[in-house]
Amino acid sequence: MRLNGEEYLGLLIKQANPNATQIEIGAVAMEQVQNLGAAVGMFTEHIQKSNLVGQADTDLALSMTDFAAKHGFSIYLEALQPFALGYGYAYFDKIPAASVMKLIVSATEQRSRYPFVGFPCGTQSLAEGMAATLEDIRLSAPVTKVEKLDNGLEVQADGQPTETYDKVIFATTLDLVRSMMTLAPEVDELFSTLFTLRYFTTVCKQEGITITNTLDFYAAGTYEANQNSIALIAWTANPTEVATTVYQFASPDASLSDLSDRMMAELQSFWGANVTEIILQREWTNYYSQVSVDDFAAGFFDQVDALQGEDGIYYVGSQFSFETLSATIF
Numbered sequence: 001m002r003l004n005g006e007e008y009l010g011l012l013i014k015q016a017n018p019n020a021t022q023i024e025i026g027a028v029a030m031e032q033v034q035n036l037g038a039a040v041g042m043f044t045e046h047i048q049k050s051n052l053v054g055q056a057d058t059d060l061a062l063s064m065t066d067f068a069a070k071h072g073f074s075i076y077l078e079a080l081q082p083f084a085l086g087y088g089y090a091y092f093d094k095i096p097a098a099s100v101m102k103l104i105v106s107a108t109e110q111r112s113r114y115p116f117v118g119f120p121c122g123t124q125s126l127a128e129g130m131a132a133t134l135e136d137i138r139l140s141a142p143v144t145k146v147e148k149l150d151n152g153l154e155v156q157a158d159g160q161p162t163e164t165y166d167k168v169i170f171a172t173t174l175d176l177v178r179s180m181m182t183l184a185p186e187v188d189e190l191f192s193t194l195f196t197l198r199y200f201t202t203v204c205k206q207e208g209i210t211i212t213n214t215l216d217f218y219a220a221g222t223y224e225a226n227q228n229s230i231a232l233i234a235w236t237a238n239p240t241e242v243a244t245t246v247y248q249f250a251s252p253d254a255s256l257s258d259l260s261d262r263m264m265a266e267l268q269s270f271w272g273a274n275v276t277e278i279i280l281q282r283e284w285t286n287y288y289s290q291v292s293v294d295d296f297a298a299g300f301f302d303q304v305d306a307l308q309g310e311d312g313i314y315y316v317g318s319q320f321s322f323e324t325l326s327a328t329i330f
């Protein structure tokens, strides 16, 4: 079924209240949106922060599902689930409200702090632009070990001489930090609670879905919890181009051919579309690093924040600020 967000919200309200008239459906929709707005207002200060520190003892540490139920916008949230799944933000009952509320606010409000921007030459141009302002960049030299010595932090990297620094900033996820450094047992245990997802992008040619807008969004109206591949998005940068991009989650054991089969089946069943050619499939490992709702409420982000700067070591990146470029950069 192909519906825009407003139509899908209406459908969900109708399902919950089968006898509701159009006017009643409109009133419920408005109430849901107002309740979301009230929740945003209540937690504005936290939601606008770049990082997720200092939120463990607020309602934002609830799962997004529980948060929406408490603040009266569960149906609106349900309407957003396919969108969030398609973009790789997982299931609302599995993620803390703190991170999802950032996404909702970015997606629903034009705010001066996080305006929507795109990169006409691709996101790689951002990294290249930043790299051009730095003096000493070494590419294809993965760091293999960082060791704390009496005179500083010794860094070993593939194909590079071993060097010692006063400070080290890890811009990788904490699971990778664990593989590069011997950490105190309690820090190692803390870092091990963070986990990441498997996420795939497939560029394909398909027949059946006509792309009408520059960025046309399609999401499944139904989805199976925690299965291999769900909530597809298809768009093209140029409506005249035939290539379509599909995003998929994957369970840990799913093979590439499992994912292709499932993607084709879902495109067919949801939109009657046939994939005629798969041009490229790309796996993104370490995608959307996150902690469980319980670990969030137990203060994961506050505990990691307390370690910042200890022994000259810092940790940065999207894992502390929710998986969007703007939150990561600012």
Ligand SMILES: Cc1cc2nc3c(=O)[nH]c(=O)nc-3n(C[C@H](O)[C@H](O)[C@H](O)COP(=O)(O)OP(=O)(O)OC[C@H]3O[C@@H](n4cnc5c(N)ncnc54)[C@H](O)[C@@H]3O)c2cc1C
Residues within 6 Å of the ligand: 141, 142, 143, 144, 171, 172, 173, 176, 180, 199, 201, 284, 287, 316, 317, 318, 319, 322, 323, 324, 325, 326, 328
């Ligand atoms: C398919 C996809 C689509 C996305 N779409 C959007 C979008 O539309 N909008 C948006 O805002 N965000 C989007 N994101 C999310 C966004 O790209 C990330 O949030 C952001 O890039 C994370 O930045 P980061 O610096 O924390 O980590 P990364 O960009 O992952 O950088 C970590 C770097 O560390 C390097 N590294 C790893 N190990 C080592 C080592 N041992 N030594 C040296 N270097 C190492 C890696 O190679 C990598 O370059 C998308 C992500 C994906 C995967």
